[in-house]
Amino acid sequence: MRVIVVGCGKVGTSIASQLSxxxxxxxxxxxxxxxxxxxxxxxxxxxxxxxxSSYKTLEEAGVQEADLVIAVTDSDEKNLLCCLIAKKGxxxxxxxxxxxxxYSREAAFFRENFDLAMAVNPEMAVAAEIARVVRFPSxxxxxxxxxxxxxxxxxxxxxxxxxxxxxxxxxxxxxHCDVLVLLVRRGTQxxxxxxxxxxxxxxxxxxxxxxxxxxxxxxKIGIETNPVKTVMIVGxxxxxxxxxxxxxxxxxxxxxxxxxQARCDExxxxxxxxxxxxxxxxxxxxxxxxxxxxNVDGFVALTxxxxxxxxxxLFAKSKNPKVKLVTKITRIGFSDVIDSLDLGTIVxxxxxxxxxxxxxxxxxHASLDSNMEALYKLADGQAEVMExxxxxxxxxxGRELQKMKLKKNILIGKIYRxxxxxxxxxxDTIEVGDSVVLVAKTEDKITDLEDILEG
Amino acid sequence: xxxxxxxxxLGWILKIEGVMLLLPGVIGLGFGEKEALWxxxxxxxxxxxxxxxxxxxxxxxxxxxxxxxxTVALAWLVMSxxxxxxxxxxxEIPSYLDAVFETVSGFTTTGSSILREVESxxxxxxxxxxxxxxxxGMGIFVFMIAVIPLLGGSTFNLMKAESPGPVVGKFVPKVxxxxxxxxxxxxxxxxxxxxxxxxxxMPVFDAICHTFGTVGTGGFSVKNDSYQSYAPILQNIxxxxxxxxxxxxxxxxxxxxxxxxxxxxxxxxxxxxGIILVSAAVITLNIRGVFDTLEETIRHAxxxxxxxITTTGYMSADFDLWPSLSxxxxxxxxxxxxxxxxxxxxxxxxxxxxxxxxxxxxxxxIIHPRHVRKIRFDKTPVADExxxxxxxxxxxxxxxxAASVLLISVDNFDFTTNFTSVxxxxxxxxxxxxxxxxxxxxxxxxxxxxxxLIFDMLAGRLELFPMLLLLTPKSWKRY
Numbered sequence: 001m002r003v004i005v006v007g008c009g010k011v012g013t014s015i016a017s018q019l020s021x022x023x024x025x026x027x028x029x030x031x032x033x034x035x036x037x038x039x040x041x042x043x044x045x046x047x048x049x050x051x052x053s054s055y056k057t058l059e060e061a062g063v064q065e066a067d068l069v070i071a072v073t074d075s076d077e078k079n080l081l082c083c084l085i086a087k088k089g090x091x092x093x094x095x096x097x098x099x100x101x102x103y104s105r106e107a108a109f110f111r112e113n114f115d116l117a118m119a120v121n122p123e124m125a126v127a128a129e130i131a132r133v134v135r136f137p138s139x140x141x142x143x144x145x146x147x148x149x150x151x152x153x154x155x156x157x158x159x160x161x162x163x164x165x166x167x168x169x170x171x172x173x174x175x176h177c178d179v180l181v182l183l184v185r186r187g188t189q190x191x192x193x194x195x196x197x198x199x200x201x202x203x204x205x206x207x208x209x210x211x212x213x214x215x216x217x218x219x220k221i222g223i224e225t226n227p228v229k230t231v232m233i234v235g236x237x238x239x240x241x242x243x244x245x246x247x248x249x250x251x252x253x254x255x256x257x258x259x260x261q262a263r264c265d266e267x268x269x270x271x272x273x274x275x276x277x278x279x280x281x282x283x284x285x286x287x288x289x290x291x292x293x294x295n296v297d298g299f300v301a302l303t304x305x306x307x308x309x310x311x312x313x314l315f316a317k318s319k320n321p322k323v324k325l326v327t328k329i330t331r332i333g334f335s336d337v338i339d340s341l342d343l344g345t346i347v348x349x350x351x352x353x354x355x356x357x358x359x360x361x362x363x364x365h366a367s368l369d370s371n372m373e374a375l376y377k378l379a380d381g382q383a384e385v386m387e388x389x390x391x392x393x394x395x396x397x398g399r400e401l402q403k404m405k406l407k408k409n410i411l412i413g414k415i416y417r418x419x420x421x422x423x424x425x426x427x428d429t430i431e432v433g434d435s436v437v438l439v440a441k442t443e444d445k446i447t448d449l450e451d452i453l454e455g
Numbered sequence: 456x457x458x459x460x461x462x463x464x465l466g467w468i469l470k471i472e473g474v475m476l477l478l479p480g481v482i483g484l485g486f487g488e489k490e491a492l493w494x495x496x497x498x499x500x501x502x503x504x505x506x507x508x509x510x511x512x513x514x515x516x517x518x519x520x521x522x523x524x525x526t527v528a529l530a531w532l533v534m535s536x537x538x539x540x541x542x543x544x545x546x547e548i549p550s551y552l553d554a555v556f557e558t559v560s561g562f563t564t565t566g567s568s569i570l571r572e573v574e575s576x577x578x579x580x581x582x583x584x585x586x587x588x589x590x591x592g593m594g595i596f597v598f599m600i601a602v603i604p605l606l607g608g609s610t611f612n613l614m615k616a617e618s619p620g621p622v623v624g625k626f627v628p629k630v631x632x633x634x635x636x637x638x639x640x641x642x643x644x645x646x647x648x649x650x651x652x653x654x655x656x657m658p659v660f661d662a663i664c665h666t667f668g669t670v671g672t673g674g675f676s677v678k679n680d681s682y683q684s685y686a687p688i689l690q691n692i693x694x695x696x697x698x699x700x701x702x703x704x705x706x707x708x709x710x711x712x713x714x715x716x717x718x719x720x721x722x723x724x725x726x727x728x729g730i731i732l733v734s735a736a737v738i739t740l741n742i743r744g745v746f747d748t749l750e751e752t753i754r755h756a757x758x759x760x761x762x763x764i765t766t767t768g769y770m771s772a773d774f775d776l777w778p779s780l781s782x783x784x785x786x787x788x789x790x791x792x793x794x795x796x797x798x799x800x801x802x803x804x805x806x807x808x809x810x811x812x813x814x815x816x817x818x819x820x821i822i823h824p825r826h827v828r829k830i831r832f833d834k835t836p837v838a839d840e841x842x843x844x845x846x847x848x849x850x851x852x853x854x855x856x857a858a859s860v861l862l863i864s865v866d867n868f869d870f871t872t873n874f875t876s877v878x879x880x881x882x883x884x885x886x887x888x889x890x891x892x893x894x895x896x897x898x899x900x901x902x903x904x905x906x907x908l909i910f911d912m913l914a915g916r917l918e919l920f921p922m923l924l925l926l927t928p929k930s931w932k933r934y
Contacts, residue, residue, distance in 0.1 A: 002628075020628070020629075025627060025628040025629060025632075026628050027628055033838050040611070040625075041520075041611060041612070044611065044628065044629055044630055044631075045628050046625050046627065046628040
């Protein structure tokens with residue numbers, strides 16, 4: 001796949017290097033020749049110096065043949081312009097980073113009228129990530145399939161879980177939950193399990209379920225899904241705004257501490273519900289104690305200074321050992337040292353943005369010559385969860401699953417049909433119009449739904 | 456310095472060389488020559504050492520600029536030392552130092568020889584001599600990157616250290632694909648030239664060897680009188696291909712990619728062709744009367760200009776006997792060299808162009824002290840770093856040149872011989888003037904001078920910096 005990345009900042013570099021390693025032909029564009037040289041020397045990519053929003057530069061980078069153009073310069077307008085030019089000058093899918101909240105609210109309009117495949121908003125992405133952590137602290141990751149009707153959740157099984165020593169049948173037969181385990185990772189071993197697979201403590205499970213079904217399941221196996229009721233946020237930037245909106249929607253109580261009076265006013269204007277906006281210095285110990293840092297369920301450090309965030313998190317932990325911590329660190333260096341501190345979940349806006357884009361590119365890459373809708377890699381890329389949209393009759397449609405001979409290590413997780421999803425069993429069939437979510441080992445190289453058949 | 460990765464890559468280079476040494480062995484078997492045995496033995500030695508060195512995969516696969524430069528320089532040295540083995544073992548070149556000189560001359564596509572007489576050599580020896588040109592022309596690392604997918608992205612630092620020119624670029628995003636494209640073009644030109652030469656009546660074995668020598672811009676011939684006795688049509692074909700291989704290969708890539716506007720807009724290539732035309736025209740005027748017909752005069756003028764500017768080193772006439780003006784033009788062309796990104800050597804046209812433009816800028820800045828101006832090349836501004844690098848390159852070039860002339864002058868040859876023998880080796884050309892003229896050779900130099908010239912050849916082929924870094928203790932420190 002041919003990809004053009006415009007802008008070689010942290011995000012651009014990270015995207016270019018990951019995509020190049022995955023086999024894409026990547027060309028990067030940046031105005032600063034030093035950045036271009038640095039990236040093209042360290043990653044296996046072609047560097048072009050120039051303005052990414054000029055047609056001439058894009059043409060030089062081969063926009064006519066490109067499959068994907070990713071604009072991640074520091075200017076929203078330039079990113080949008082770049083995508084617009086790329087769209088008119090070629091046939092590539094385009095992704096723009098758009099971070100201004102004013103534009104973000106119009107994301108849908110942009111997507112439609114600018115023909116953008118995706119508009120990434122780093123702050124919004126970070127907020128979503130933090131909200132997920134706060135909502136479900138034990139989850140390692142959550143992915144959505146079939147337009148959000150099917151979720152894939154990865155979590156670690158605690159050593160005192162009631163599932164230890166039980167087979168997977170047990171989930172169905174005794175817990176009566178419609179949750180299917182697609183993949184089990186034990187150490188470096190990755191298994192697509194059968195029903196008789198026996199679970200052990202420390203296993204990392206990836207499960208699919210219809211959205212909403214997970215609540216009962218996690219309650220029955222003793223994992224609290226929603227323990228955080230009150231959240232304190234220090235710093236009132238864009239991420240705080242998006243995060244507060246999400247948390248309020250989930251009926252949590254939010255307290256925001258912000259130094260700047262004008263910003264407090266703004267937040268108070270935009271946010272309503274169960275939220276307290278405190279005008280004050282977040283580094284003031286007295287103030288934090290007064291606002292109840294010792295009794296809060298979740299504490300999120302979102303100031304503009306990495307060092308300050310670290311100190312705030314450590315302070316919160318010292319006053320309140322049971323608190324769920326989230327610390328924002330923008331520049332990740334010395335990660336070993338940071339990991340050795342007890343800072344809870346560390347979020348890095350740049351990494352998250354890069355991951356978002358890379359995920360999208362992967363599924364675009366996978367779907368380029370096939371009817372694959374989405375692709376998600378699990379367990380360091382050893383296994384893949386794919387979503388196929390069945391467009392026409394083929395060897396797999398209209399036949400009962402139990403009568404087809406499927407390859408080993410393939411498990412069909414969910415079938416989405418007419419607005420609802422179900423876990424298929426033996427007598428079920430795949431029909432035209434369905435979306436099928438399945439897991440396979442990466443080494444099997446499934447690129448089409450028919451590939452799941454043996455021989 | 457990451458010693459592990461250096462040893463690992465050296466191992467791979469030796470393994471590749473081991474496989475390459477089988478080729479002359481097979482040719483020797485075909486001709487029923489006993490020397491073939493020694494090629495097989497050398498191949499086995501090379502392969503065995505290679506396997507030993509690359510047995511352990513290094514923990515860190517990163518190749519930084521410093522590892523890149525040192526590895527490339529070291530590999531070229533080791534490759535030459537191993538490549539010289541069959542010459543000495545088979546007794547065809549009894550002195551090992553002479554054999555190394557010959558091999559270095561081969562790999563660096565110089566074509567300077569210490570052999571007084573080549574026609575009595577075994578076919579396999581002649582083949583290996585010419586084959587080293589072909590390998591050295593495009594570069595062994597480019598070959599390695601193209602065929603062996605072992606190191607991923609950081610191989611670009613290897614390619615940078617080996618490829619000629621002030622700026623080394625990629626045609627396509629992946630280093631490996633770029634290397635494959637380069638070798639694809641190279642192979643295509645090679646096959647085409649061989650077919651043409653064979654079709655127009657050159658004996659097949661001669662055609663193979665001369666094809667290698669021409670496309671690699673090397674210059675080893677299988678005849679004592681080089682190209683003098685071949686038919687005019689063969690000389691003309693060779694002229695065209697020599698000049699063609701002195702062109703930046705980017706041009707061929709553009710043509711293949713159907714970007715004709717870019718291809719014909721390359722200012723370096725235009726300057727290069729312009730220099731060739733003007734030089735040949737002046738020489739034609741200057742040597743009228745030496746040959747019988749005008750056709751002959753033009754043919755020899757173009758052949759000599761082509762062979763010298765592309766740093767090949769064949770000859771179709773003994774230009775040492777030509778008038779002084781012609782000889783001086785040829786010596787200047789020696790230093791000037793071919794295009795960047797070609798198989799030719801020398802200082803490279805693009806550097807000369809940048810240098811001339813820098814001179815003009817400096818003069819402008821005396822007239823208008825506050826003048827702000829960028830040097831442009833192919834209509835785009837050249838980075839200040841490239842300009843600085845080019846200036847330093849030329850300074851180092853002059854320093855090495857002067858030092859070499861000084862060092863070899865202890866052999867007490869005349870100045871022209873000393874000057875042109877350094878010019879011929881440092882620019883990877885082959886023949887010089889006077890005692891090292893086109894019909895003479897380098898056999899009479901002392902051991903010390905030969906070592907100096909070997910260094911010059913390697914430094915010239917690898918564009919100075921790798922060889923200098925190899926000798927700098929700092930680059931061998933662990934941190």
